[in-house]
Amino acid sequence: MFTTTVYRQAKPQTTPDDLFTAINDLKRKLNAVVLAHYYQDPDIQDAADYIGDSLGLSRQAAETSADVIVFAGVHFMAETAKIINPEKLVLLPDLEAGCSLADTCPPEEFAQFKAAHPDHIVVSYINCSAAIKAMSDIICTSSNAVDIVRQIPKDQPIIFAPDRNLGRYVMTETGRDLVLWQGACMVHENFSEKKIVQLKIEYPQAEVIAHPECEEPVLRHADYIGSTTALLKYAKQSDSSEFIVATEPGIIHQMQKEARDKQFIPAPPMNSCACNECPHMRLNTLEKLYLAMENRTPEITLPENIRVAALKPIQRMLAMSH
């Protein structure tokens, strides 16, 4: 078991009015790069040097020459950046920004699960803790999961963790029989199939585009399934002008920027709540981003043995991704 050092943020005496200017000044002063996930608030996306999904952000983290990486995303993403860049300062605007999916895979239980399948290799979705990555053979993202599993010899049994919905989707696409860890994302399991069908009736020309972390009944209604980057690309290129978007609605900010004449309708959750928004991602704010840079904390740290073990399966993924 490993621990991550928790640093408490000092309260600022003043907060600059123009946070964008202040953040840009700090980028120059610290030689910092701001990486943001598509599920972040729109103003954080607008302050970022690079916006992407997990695969794109991992690549950026591996290639950056910055001294400081400010990761506007959730904990496992910043942790991945630290695994790849042990010498760099990696900041996460809010250390409480975790992930319900990563939390469904506790390391001790997963070690027992793995021990019960000794002839299997472990392919883990990047949405897991460093401890799970350290127990994995290859990491994947929703962009490359299908392609990575296809590259593994057919007679090699595979455990797929932690997301059962992405695992089931990979099974369908590859025809492979995977042993699935039964984890799930609270956001992507919350879309209402019934309300999506109602929206399809209301907007008969709209295409449903969905992330593979959604449950099978939702995916059945999808005209296109893909990672956030793939959904963005598809929405831009498709001839359709209306889309029902079944993933975290933060992505709609980029969709609207890149396809201004099209309409994007967020897929509704089951209850009348905002629970299609990731509560973990939304803990980060522009103010916290500024404060993290100003105070150079909260910092992500990792025990070196975990970091080294977790690095190998990430490097395998990067080598196997086109």
Ligand code: SF4
């Ligand atoms: S949307 Fe789901 S998988 Fe992504 S960070 Fe939030 S809880 Fe985790």
